[in-house]
Amino acid sequence: MVNAGDMNGSGNLMDFLDEPFPDVGTYEDFHTIDWLREKSRDTDRHRKITSKSKESIWEFIKSLLDAWSGWVVMLLIGLLAGTLAGVIDLAVDWMTDLKEGVCLSAFWYSHEQCCWTSNETTFDDRDKCPQWQKWSELLVSQSEGASAYILNYFLYIMWALCFAFLAVSLVRVFAPYACGSGIPEIKTILSGFIIRGYLGKWTLLIKTVTLVLVVSSGLSLGKEGPLVHVACCCGNFFSSLFSKYSKNEGKRREVLSAAAAAGVSVAFGAPIGGVLFSLEEVSYYFPLKTLWRSFFAALVAAFTLRSINPFGNSRLVLFYVEYHTPWYMAELFPFILLGVFGGLWGTLFIRCNIAWCRRRKTTRLGKYPVLEVIVITAITAIIAYPNPYTRRSTSELISELFNDCGALESSQLCDYINDPNMTRPVDDIPDRPAGPGVYSAMWQLALALVFKIVITIFTFGMKIPSGLFIPSMAVGAMAGRMVGIGVEQLAYHHHDWIIFRNWCRPGADCVTPGLYAMVGAAACLGGVTRMTVSLVVIMFELTGGLEYIVPLMAAAVTSKWVADAFGKEGIYEAHIHLNGYPFLDVKDEFTHRTLATDVMRPRRGEAPLSVLTQDSMTVEDVETLIKETDYNGFPVVVSKDSERLIGFAQRRELILAIKNARQRQDGVVSNSIVYFTEDPPELPPNSPHPLKLRRILNLSPFTVTDHTPMETVVDIFRKLGLRQCLVTHSGRLLGIITKKDVLRHMAQMANQDPESIMFN
Amino acid sequence: LHPGCEFLFPQAPTMFAKCSQNSVSPVVLLVLLGFLLCPPAQASKSSEDIRCKCICPPYRNISGHIYNKNVSQKDCNCLHVVEPMPVPGNDVEAYCLLCECKYEERSTTTIKVIIIIYLSVVGALLLYMAFLVLVDPLIRKPDPYTQPLHNEEESEDTRSLATVPTPAGARANTVLERVEGAQQRWKRQVQEQRKTVFDRHKMLS
Numbered sequence: 001m002v003n004a005g006d007m008n009g010s011g012n013l014m015d016f017l018d019e020p021f022p023d024v025g026t027y028e029d030f031h032t033i034d035w036l037r038e039k040s041r042d043t044d045r046h047r048k049i050t051s052k053s054k055e056s057i058w059e060f061i062k063s064l065l066d067a068w069s070g071w072v073v074m075l076l077i078g079l080l081a082g083t084l085a086g087v088i089d090l091a092v093d094w095m096t097d098l099k100e101g102v103c104l105s106a107f108w109y110s111h112e113q114c115c116w117t118s119n120e121t122t123f124d125d126r127d128k129c130p131q132w133q134k135w136s137e138l139l140v141s142q143s144e145g146a147s148a149y150i151l152n153y154f155l156y157i158m159w160a161l162c163f164a165f166l167a168v169s170l171v172r173v174f175a176p177y178a179c180g181s182g183i184p185e186i187k188t189i190l191s192g193f194i195i196r197g198y199l200g201k202w203t204l205l206i207k208t209v210t211l212v213l214v215v216s217s218g219l220s221l222g223k224e225g226p227l228v229h230v231a232c233c234c235g236n237f238f239s240s241l242f243s244k245y246s247k248n249e250g251k252r253r254e255v256l257s258a259a260a261a262a263g264v265s266v267a268f269g270a271p272i273g274g275v276l277f278s279l280e281e282v283s284y285y286f287p288l289k290t291l292w293r294s295f296f297a298a299l300v301a302a303f304t305l306r307s308i309n310p311f312g313n314s315r316l317v318l319f320y321v322e323y324h325t326p327w328y329m330a331e332l333f334p335f336i337l338l339g340v341f342g343g344l345w346g347t348l349f350i351r352c353n354i355a356w357c358r359r360r361k362t363t364r365l366g367k368y369p370v371l372e373v374i375v376i377t378a379i380t381a382i383i384a385y386p387n388p389y390t391r392r393s394t395s396e397l398i399s400e401l402f403n404d405c406g407a408l409e410s411s412q413l414c415d416y417i418n419d420p421n422m423t424r425p426v427d428d429i430p431d432r433p434a435g436p437g438v439y440s441a442m443w444q445l446a447l448a449l450v451f452k453i454v455i456t457i458f459t460f461g462m463k464i465p466s467g468l469f470i471p472s473m474a475v476g477a478m479a480g481r482m483v484g485i486g487v488e489q490l491a492y493h494h495h496d497w498i499i500f501r502n503w504c505r506p507g508a509d510c511v512t513p514g515l516y517a518m519v520g521a522a523a524c525l526g527g528v529t530r531m532t533v534s535l536v537v538i539m540f541e542l543t544g545g546l547e548y549i550v551p552l553m554a555a556a557v558t559s560k561w562v563a564d565a566f567g568k569e570g571i572y573e574a575h576i577h578l579n580g581y582p583f584l585d586v587k588d589e590f591t592h593r594t595l596a597t598d599v600m601r602p603r604r605g606e607a608p609l610s611v612l613t614q615d616s617m618t619v620e621d622v623e624t625l626i627k628e629t630d631y632n633g634f635p636v637v638v639s640k641d642s643e644r645l646i647g648f649a650q651r652r653e654l655i656l657a658i659k660n661a662r663q664r665q666d667g668v669v670s671n672s673i674v675y676f677t678e679d680p681p682e683l684p685p686n687s688p689h690p691l692k693l694r695r696i697l698n699l700s701p702f703t704v705t706d707h708t709p710m711e712t713v714v715d716i717f718r719k720l721g722l723r724q725c726l727v728t729h730s731g732r733l734l735g736i737i738t739k740k741d742v743l744r745h746m747a748q749m750a751n752q753d754p755e756s757i758m759f760n
Numbered sequence: 761l762h763p764g765c766e767f768l769f770p771q772a773p774t775m776f777a778k779c780s781q782n783s784v785s786p787v788v789l790l791v792l793l794g795f796l797l798c799p800p801a802q803a804s805k806s807s808e809d810i811r812c813k814c815i816c817p818p819y820r821n822i823s824g825h826i827y828n829k830n831v832s833q834k835d836c837n838c839l840h841v842v843e844p845m846p847v848p849g850n851d852v853e854a855y856c857l858l859c860e861c862k863y864e865e866r867s868t869t870t871i872k873v874i875i876i877i878y879l880s881v882v883g884a885l886l887l888y889m890a891f892l893v894l895v896d897p898l899i900r901k902p903d904p905y906t907q908p909l910h911n912e913e914e915s916e917d918t919r920s921l922a923t924v925p926t927p928a929g930a931r932a933n934t935v936l937e938r939v940e941g942a943q944q945r946w947k948r949q950v951q952e953q954r955k956t957v958f959d960r961h962k963m964l965s
Binding site for chain 1: 826950
């Protein structure tokens with residue numbers, strides 16, 4: 001039992017011998033962490049381990065294990081993320097084909113796997129084989145004709161509805177946090193916010209399972225954003241196994257940054273792009289140590305995925321292309337046009353999607369999430385089936401659009417008029433005039449483009465896991481391919497125009513429409529997410545073509561400029577603002593000339609600041625103060641007269657400390673004096689035992705003076721990750737500024753002229 | 761970590777704390793997935809797992825054809841795979857220039873194992889969901905003591921006070937009761953999440 005003690009003097013020793021208050025140091029749900037405290041706790045822990053490591057061999061080994069635990073966590077994250085991505089890819093492959101038919105020899109094969117060993121495939125019908133049958137063939141033994149088409153159509157819709165309904169039910173019953181993309185919430189978590197359960201095990205399981213279901217149901221969404229969430233859940237799970245990370249929220253966020261990199265790495269097969277994405281888009285603080293560890297996690301994840309080999313050709317992504325035909329300077333003009341298109345589309349998408357999501361939040365539309373998913377799936381399936389470009393999965397569509405047409409391609413898009421005497425090798429086919437198939441393909445692509453643009457606005461943000469990379473890339477690829485075919489035909493039919501004469505001779509392979517599709521995809525993705533370097537690196541890792549960096553950069557830069565002209569926020573920042581998360585963006589600039597007095601609380605006319613005194617309040621006073629207010633913490637001053645600041649005490653720790661003291665320490669009653677000094681105050685005899693709470697007091701709270709410009713204050717909050725900051729004047733405590741006050745002030749200022757001077 | 765873990769095992773930095781039924785099942789499934797996938801990745805390749813696929817387009821008066829053959833990667837070229845050769849000897853080189861040969865491999869055991877595991881996970885979740893939605897409300901009598909607590913759940917202080925672990929002496933529950941308690945806690949957590957996301961629209965728009 002703890003003896004509360006020697007009143008005289010051995011205060012410091014008793015502090016160490018006190019039992020640590022339980023749960024001190026953990027945070028409440030939906031609160032911000034204190035970065036400085038986490039960092040200092042980690043430094044303390046490290047110092048303790050280093051000093052103990054000199055004592056014995058066992059302690060030395062423990063210190064080595066502690067140092068390596070970071071790398072072990074990265075390894076485990078990479079393995080699990082790669083495995084889950086492989087599972088998702090294989091399951092999506094199978095279930096997407098399940099909507100159209102089934103493999104009779106072994107039901108777990110997708111269409112391509114079923115026909116793998118078949119000898120009956122011909123050049124014209126290279127997709128057909130007898131083992132794989134469409135539903136109409138299976139049920140009514142007819143494969144052509146109107147009734148077969150209608151039956152296939154009907155069953156396609158039924159399967160899509162079944163998958164979507166199952167997905168939304170699972171999300172609703174087991175893990176409501178598994179819906180959405182996950183990246184806005186992960187950005188907020190990495191900036192220091194706590195959302196308990198968002199990276200939990202059930203969320204991980206449900207998100208993996210339902211992601212397969214929704215992608216297979218044919219909805220216009222992707223799996224890259226949710227894969228980042230899945231990887232961060234893996235990161236959270238493994239970091240909870242090691243006390244170095246489980247007890248320190250700041251260190252845990254380093255692990256989560258690396259896990260996000262692993263997530264993007266398996267989504268795109270781009271380890272370097274993944275690290276850059278984590279650096280640019282997702283992470284808040286990214287120390288250099290995390291850079292190397294993220295790269296390791298991303299590599300391990302990519303390697304694990306490759307060894308599972310979901311696509312049967314040792315590639316990581318379905319649309320890996322590998323041509324090296326050069327591009328010409330004059331083609332920069334259509335590339336820049338595609339960049340402008342990407343920027344415009346990005347702006348349109350963000351505005352419409354945010355408006356629709358705001359509708360969902362505030363009106364009755366939000367009360368019917370399951371019905372909404374079912375209606376959108378039905379609409380998507382009904383409109384998508386007739387058009388062959390929307391009937392197949394979006395990844396396959398992008399793959400076909402990225403690929404260049406050789407002599408072997410059988411798709412309509414490659415229905416060029418061939419010269420029968422041609423004997424050129426496969427990858428050097430010259431430009432050819434378009435056949436009728438190409439024209440009908442262009443019409444279908446145009447319709448598919450309009451459809452995708454419209455339906456993605458309503459799909460992103462529903463209560464199912466939904467990502468946005470693949471639909472954006474699809475929109476861009478479709479637009480790019482159409483522009484590419486247009487330029488190609490223009491170059492073929494008018495090869496004597498000045499523009500083409502220099503670089504495009506008849507009989508040469510000048511224009512590659514597949515490259516235009518890639519550039520379009522990069523432009524649209526950049527317009528929506530406002531990624532810069534990471535986008536270019538991901539695209540060139542996807543294609544393996546270093547010579548295409550300049551067109552990709554041109555398109556990405558153009559789309560970012562055009563999109564930024566209309567609005568500064570990318571889609572993820574827009575969703576953060578829509579939901580009101582306390583995220584202090586490092587990219588926002590604060591240019592107003594307000595001072596700390598304008599933002600601090602209490603304002604003029606409000607109740608004075610609730611403070612604790614250092615040794616003149618009783619336990620009952622403190623409890624009343626806690627009950628009557630809901631502030632997160634209280635400054636501690638010398639006395640009510642001289643408001644000189646001593647420190648800052650957190651609400652949660654006060655509650656726990658008082659509760660603990662009432663239970664454990666003898667003699668602590670409601671009339672006991674609470675003191676925060678080293679030595680107890682002078683008390684009259686027969687007064688109850690005082691309660692020392694110096695242990696929970698933060699003796700170094702951040703303070704600014706009342707005339708500090710808000711620019712500096714915002715900078716301090718951003719760079720140090722503060723939760724609150726005290727405002728003093730001549731040493732006297734005036735007020736407090738919390739992170740929420742800063743955010744509200746910035747929002748308020750954004751609606752006003754930055755030059756107007758605010759002195760109130 | 762699952763808050764239930766902190767309640768049941770307050771001194772637990774153990775590696776695999778099997779805290780509650782509800783955190784065991786996802787963990788076990790994940791571990792199972794991980795370990796079951798390592799053997800298939802190194803499984804010996806059966807004959808139907810590798811192939812060399814050569815696609816040859818129409819040439820002069822010969823129609824297009826696809827050739828599959830089960831050869832190793834170094835033999836995967838037009839000369840080894842295209843049999844019988846449809847053109848006479850002096851045209852073989854021109855014909856083979858047009859053909860494209862790719863070496864592909866796959867692992868049928870991996871595919872089979874993954875799909876079957878996935879379907880069983882989905883089936884298990886479906887059954888559990890049916891149990892929770894249909895059967896559970898019937899067998900549980902509504903507890904009069906839990907009703908007033910629902911109103912107080914809004915207050916953070918009572919919640920934070922409630923999570924302080926009780927001293928070790930009060931832990932006289934049987935395993936079944938502890939599992940029950942953990943499941944109740946999990947259900948409350950999910951309900952809270954559902955309120956935040958679906959009803960109040962506080963998060964995730």
